[in-house]
Amino acid sequence: MQRYFNLTNKGLSVNISRALFSTSAPKLHKANAKKRLEGTGAVPQRAGLANDGQVFLDWNNRKTSVYSHFWLRDHCRCAECYHPVTRQRLVDTFAIPRDIQPAAVDSRKDGLSVIWPDGHQSKYAWDWLHTHSYSPVLRTSEPLATRKPKLWDAGLKLTPVDHEAVMNTEEGLRQWLDQLETFGISFVEGVPTTVEATEKLARRLCFLRETHYSQGIWYFTADLAHADTAYTQLALGAHTDNTYFTEPAGLQMFHKLEFEGQGGDSLFVDGFSVAKQLKEASPAAYRTLANTLIPTHSAGDENVLIVPTPRANPILNHGPDGELYQIRYNNDDRSTLDHLSSTQLEAFYDALFLWSDLLKSKKNELWDPLAPGRVVTFDNWRVLHGRSAFTGHRRICGAYFPWDDYKSRARVLRMTPQDKDRLL
Numbered sequence: 001m002q003r004y005f006n007l008t009n010k011g012l013s014v015n016i017s018r019a020l021f022s023t024s025a026p027k028l029h030k031a032n033a034k035k036r037l038e039g040t041g042a043v044p045q046r047a048g049l050a051n052d053g054q055v056f057l058d059w060n061n062r063k064t065s066v067y068s069h070f071w072l073r074d075h076c077r078c079a080e081c082y083h084p085v086t087r088q089r090l091v092d093t094f095a096i097p098r099d100i101q102p103a104a105v106d107s108r109k110d111g112l113s114v115i116w117p118d119g120h121q122s123k124y125a126w127d128w129l130h131t132h133s134y135s136p137v138l139r140t141s142e143p144l145a146t147r148k149p150k151l152w153d154a155g156l157k158l159t160p161v162d163h164e165a166v167m168n169t170e171e172g173l174r175q176w177l178d179q180l181e182t183f184g185i186s187f188v189e190g191v192p193t194t195v196e197a198t199e200k201l202a203r204r205l206c207f208l209r210e211t212h213y214s215q216g217i218w219y220f221t222a223d224l225a226h227a228d229t230a231y232t233q234l235a236l237g238a239h240t241d242n243t244y245f246t247e248p249a250g251l252q253m254f255h256k257l258e259f260e261g262q263g264g265d266s267l268f269v270d271g272f273s274v275a276k277q278l279k280e281a282s283p284a285a286y287r288t289l290a291n292t293l294i295p296t297h298s299a300g301d302e303n304v305l306i307v308p309t310p311r312a313n314p315i316l317n318h319g320p321d322g323e324l325y326q327i328r329y330n331n332d333d334r335s336t337l338d339h340l341s342s343t344q345l346e347a348f349y350d351a352l353f354l355w356s357d358l359l360k361s362k363k364n365e366l367w368d369p370l371a372p373g374r375v376v377t378f379d380n381w382r383v384l385h386g387r388s389a390f391t392g393h394r395r396i397c398g399a400y401f402p403w404d405d406y407k408s409r410a411r412v413l414r415m416t417p418q419d420k421d422r423l424l
């Protein structure tokens with residue numbers, strides 16, 4: 001049941017209805033703004049008056065969202081304007097009059113209906129409108145981005161995920177990816193100690209990132225097969241890999257297939273947790289590591305000279321929203337610092353010492369002997385890794401994974417196609 005109020009202005013009839021049947025449907029008004037707007041003859045989107053050219057939705061929690069007319073037309077969700085299968089915009093944004101006004105607006109049980117002057121009818125689901133309310137923003141998190149990280153220290157106790165479950169059930173796979181997104185690290189146990197089984201497990205997660213080290217799965221031992229310290233028996237302090245790539249690998253996997261000797265345990269440190277500790281200990285040092293650009297390179301192999309574009313990046317990388325999203329830190333792969341002023345250089349070294357002290361603090365170090373059969377996978381944008389020096393024979397195989405494709409896989413596993421439609 002609906003009630004209609006008709007307003008006529010410049011010969012345009014506007015239907016305002018109130019949905020009385022659905023508790024989740026917001027009340028809809030547009031009369032005042034529209035009347036004032038048309039009375040002034042101003043160009044709506046440029047008028048700068050708060051309520052001009054907008055549709056108002058009152059939600060049940062007494063919040064009111066406003067949506068611009070142009071935005072609504074540009075975001076029409078009908079099959080002609082938005083491809084229902086490819087989920088891509090079909091409407092020609094640039095063919096929409098910049099000052100478009102609806103001919104009629106109607107609140108329906110399942111969403112907002114708008115009829116435009118050319119007769120085109122747009123529909124928007126209420127939950128889609130609520131999710132994408134931008135004035136004000138009503139969503140409390142960005143559900144597409146990632147799981148909220150849970151920070152950890154040396155005491156982290158994660159339940160290992162069963163290899164059979166990962167390979168044969170969606171639940172097992174989801175558990176693995178959930179841990180990766182939440183803690184930035186996860187262990188799979190019961191993996192056959194072969195390169196083939198490890199590669200199968202890796203590809204269950206995502207296709208692999210090729211690098212100068214390999215096409216896909218790699219394995220290494222202390223033989224300098226590649227000119228990098230990983231291929232020696234030296235200890236490696238906590239670091240992230242690929243600091244010299246424009247985009248470092250998103251994930252890394254290790255499986256220790258063979259070991260006869262002493263030492264060679266694996267080290268993991270939650271870089272997001274250490275960053276938080278640094279910020280608390282010295283906001284100035286934190287700012288220095290967030291702002292100082294560090295050049296890096298990979299140049300050991302004869303035919304390789306990799307540097308990133310841009311040439312240098314901070315250790316602590318923040319998005320435009322100010323969130324820390326990536327750690328890039330490998331003190332061994334840092335290039336010559338020749339671009340900082342004397343003052344900047346001293347500030348950088350001071351901050352680096354504080355960072356390193358926290359990284360090496362016992363309470364942050366998670367050590368694991370990584371017994372054969374126990375495969376570790378970790379977020380190379382968050383969790384730093386290292387190893388103790390070793391003697392004897394040690395062979396590890398593993399893989400790098402691209403960030404976006406790993407995230408996509410994780411997202412799809414925790415979302416329905418309906419979630420996709422609502423969240424995009």
Ligand SMILES: C[N+](C)(C)CCCC[C@H](N)C(=O)O
Nearest residue numbers: 213218220230240241242243
């Ligand atoms: C993992 N794998 C053995 C293939 C290579 C190791 C490379 C470590 C290197 N310093 C870097 O940051 O890339």
Ligand SMILES: O=C(O)CCC(=O)C(=O)O
Nearest residue numbers: 230236241266385386387
């Ligand atoms: O040998 C190890 O355990 C790790 C070496 C390393 O840092 C790497 O391969 O990226």
Ligand SMILES: [Fe+2]
Nearest residue numbers: 230240241385
């Ligand atoms: Fe490494």
